[in-house]
Amino acid sequence: MADLVVSLKDRIPAERVVTDPGVTAAYARDEAPWAPYGTPAALVRAQSVEDVRAVVELCAEHGVPVVPRGAGTGLSGGANALEGCVLLSLERMNEIIEIDPVERLAVVQPGVVNDDLRKACAEHGLWYPPDPSSSPWSTIGGNVATNAGGLCCVKYGVTRDYVLAVQAVVGRGEVVRLGHRTAKGVTGYDLCGLMVGSEGTLGVVTEVTVRLRSARAAERTIVGSFPDLQTAGKAVGAVTAAGIVPSALELVDRHVLRAVDEWRNMGLSDDAEVLLLGRTDLPGEAGEAEADAMVRLFEEAGANWAVRSTDEEEADALFEARRLAYPAMERLGPVLTDDVCVPRALLPEMLTRVEAAAVENDVHIANVAHAGDGNLHPMIIVPADDEAARVRAVRAFDQIIAGALDLGGTVTGEHGVGLLKRRGLHDELDPAVVALHHAVKAALDPAGIFNPGKVFGDPS
Amino acid sequence: MADLVVSLKDRIPAERVVTDPGVTAAYARDEAPWAPYGTPAALVRAQSVEDVRAVVELCAEHGVPVVPRGAGTGLSGGANALEGCVLLSLERMNEIIEIDPVERLAVVQPGVVNDDLRKACAEHGLWYPPDPSSSPWSTIGGNVATNAGGLCCVKYGVTRDYVLAVQAVVGRGEVVRLGHRTAKGVTGYDLCGLMVGSEGTLGVVTEVTVRLRSARAAERTIVGSFPDLQTAGKAVGAVTAAGIVPSALELVDRHVLRAVDEWRNMGLSDDAEVLLLGRTDLPGEAGEAEADAMVRLFEEAGANWAVRSTDEEEADALFEARRLAYPAMERLGPVLTDDVCVPRALLPEMLTRVEAAAVENDVHIANVAHAGDGNLHPMIIVPADDEAARVRAVRAFDQIIAGALDLGGTVTGEHGVGLLKRRGLHDELDPAVVALHHAVKAALDPAGIFNPGKVFGDPS
Secondary structure, three states, rough: OOOHHHHHHHOOOOOHHEHHHHHHHHHHOOOOOOOOOOOOOOOEEEEOOOHHHHHHHHHHHHHOEEEOOOOOOOOOOOOOOOOOOOEOOOOOOEEEEEEOOOOOOEEEEEOOOOHHHHHHHOOEEEEEEOOOOOOOEEEEEHHHHOOOOOOOHHHOOOOHHEEEEEEEEEEOOEEEEEEOOOOOOOOOOOOOHOOOOOOOOOOEEEEEEEOOOOOOOOOOEEEEEEEOHHHHHHHHHHHOOOOOOOOOOEEHHHHHHHHHHHHHHHOOOOOEEEEEEEEEEHHHHHHHOOOOOOHHHHHHHHOOEEEEEOHHHHHHHHHHHHOOOOOOHHHOOOOOEOOOOOOOOOHHHHHHHHHHHHHHHHOOEEEEEEEHHHHEEEEEEOOOOOOHHHHHHHHHHHHHHHHHOOOEOOOOOOOOOOOOOOOOOHHOOHHHHHHHHHHHHHOOOOOOOOOOOOOOOOOO | HHHHHHHHHHOOOHHEEEOOHHHHHHHHHOOOOOOOOOOEEEEEEEOOHHHHHHHHHHHHHOOOOOOEEEEOOOOOOOOOOOOOOOEEOOOOOOEEEEEEEEEOOEEEEOOOHHHHHHHHOOOOEEEEEOOOHHHHOOOOHHHHOOOOOOOOHHHHHHHHHEHHHHEEOOOOOEEEEEEEOOOOOOOOOOOHHHOOOOOOOOOOOEEEEEEEEEEOOEEEEEEEEEOOHHHHHHHHHHHHHHOOOEEEEEEHHHHHHHHHHHOOOOOOOOOOOOOEEEOOOHHHHHHHHHHHHHHHHHHHHHOOOEEOOOHHHHHHHHHHHHOHHHHHHHHOOOEEEEOOOHHHHHHHHHHHOOOHHHHHHHOEEEEEEHHHHHHEEEEEEEOOOOHHHHHHHHHHHHHHHHHHHHHOEOOOOOOOOOOOOOOHHHHOHHHHHHHHHHHHHHHOOEEEEEEEEOOOOOOO
């Protein structure tokens, strides 16, 4: 291992190769406090594709794992250090290389923060839709690694839908370009799409070309207050069944609202058990009609009240609260965040099962959901240092996963498998499909160095 | 080989296993008359996943290639028979298994014709967008194999954007489900997306789950007549630069209009050199504004005239003519169809290069283009049985491909590589990327039986 570090320092300026345990420890894990992590041999703060290539070449030579990471905001342990690995931070590769308004694309380095890209696009009248709640902090590279979703997915799709091309360091250090810059292209396999969502197990993405949209009309916000989760779930079903595709449709429960309010003092808490936050970005009269229809559907489904927000600041505050759900809950103790996605129509049933898991295991579960997608994020919170509660939380987590699979859903809608959902992956996928994963991994990572053991590794 | 046929007839009812050369010959090629093809050992008309499994198991055992095919409307030779192969026709697996209006998805067998699916969806107020010009004949399985595009791609994306999941027979006969039924899902690699566009080289798709959209507002049509290709190309650039995303933006030249008219007597031909056919499906006032803007931009770019079509039948006839371009030209002689895609802003330059290739090689080239995508389909036509002209046509074809690559484009926007574009693939992709293709192919097709040699095989 000392050999490897010496070789790294031979090829990469020394200040970018960090072995001080005080520093590397801070990089050893993402935001999944329940996932295990090891002690890295070194942290490399790459500043160029050449740095990345040096790391991959040397790690392949020495048989040492490479764990790439962006901002470390992942929620599944995908970026957690493996024992003796090289942590490869892409944070410093944060240049927006190009924004092309005519082709409607941007070329960025992986360390660019999502919101920074969105702001830069806005200056050109363009829009990069994928908006995970972590957008103020998470990087495009991390978003690509997990195929991140967000609030606008319900209408505009996920990260993979916007990745036209990547540059990546693969294999034993080959630098390749995958995908295309044109609007369409079918020359060969979709290896670009395969890299997206592969959680660092197939190579290291060093540049991303993303598709952009034209900036859209201002959104209208609809807020509904519901007496319970099921009623809110039914309202979501009613919106979907009416053929409406809102530009956002989020569920937030009172636990989350209260936690955010206690932290940020936003004056949010009221007597609502559950809020649904809907948005439409249809222009003109069509937007008016869609907003009115959502208010009516909320009311008919049993809302205590439903209104179109006339105060833009208030509307933004509600969505800000939604985005802050995770860090706000984290202040209250270790959070075990789930990320199941079920068929939209089964959202009320899934919410019932989440509540049942909370009761049965005597744990506290706060709920946010990308409700329009059927994508739930139950957050299980237990007191710190209470081992018995921890065991109960894991049981609730597993029951929620099992419930989602039982309803024809998936164990992870957008957070990725990382370490936390590996068992779930094996429950969800047929062994023949897992075998295909191993075959692809072996084919594209012959040295076995890219984030080995993550995603479909043996969870036992 | 006789052994294999006997074994096939053991497991599959005899009437589905055809060895009569008079019948199999009709299945031995797709609509790329310039691509080579061999003599199949047998044609199997599969009626179930069990039939497909039997073919794959037996071909793996005997080391015989399997060439899957749908309606045979491909334009690159991807479905052409390999010498001694088993042609596996999926045409009879043409059931629409399910349409779910709440989840907005459909589950279909691969032999379902694209337009049939679209009609069935329309009855539920739903819409399956991908609309290759072959939609009256081509099958969803074929569309998946080539990641087919179409007219609406410019706004709504391509086939891969709509494939949520597939069932496929892979390897040595394993039946697997890839993808998910939920709106989102990131459990493992995107093997579903990898299957899409793999042109039958990674397995045989036996069921497809597609995402649907709600039916949309009626479209408005804008027609512009231009004095030459470049001026039309500039008008397309102006529309794009204005941030407009039309629901279709097609280019058709007078050669095509005349050929369609001679065939179908649709009363289309006039004095236009080049027509641009634009559409917008924005609702209400926004649609009015977008249609008006397109008329103005066409005029400002130098149109002879530009109008909003007030006659729906006339508008439909023009789009019908666009769709019939290929079969209409085919009546005039063997057609060598190109399919390059360039950055949108370079469309005028690419059109210039197409014209130059026609002049330099003394061949006739008719043009249609998904202009809004920068996706051109120059159709090179030469007299039958004129070997010298044939050589010149191939030279023009190669020059067009080289031109597209020179402009940062791709050798195939939507037709696939098949046999015709294999050399182009090797020109476009770095050897390291081709090596990744070989690695993936070897990993997922250990018996080497799925359409071997197509796409990235040695073209020499």
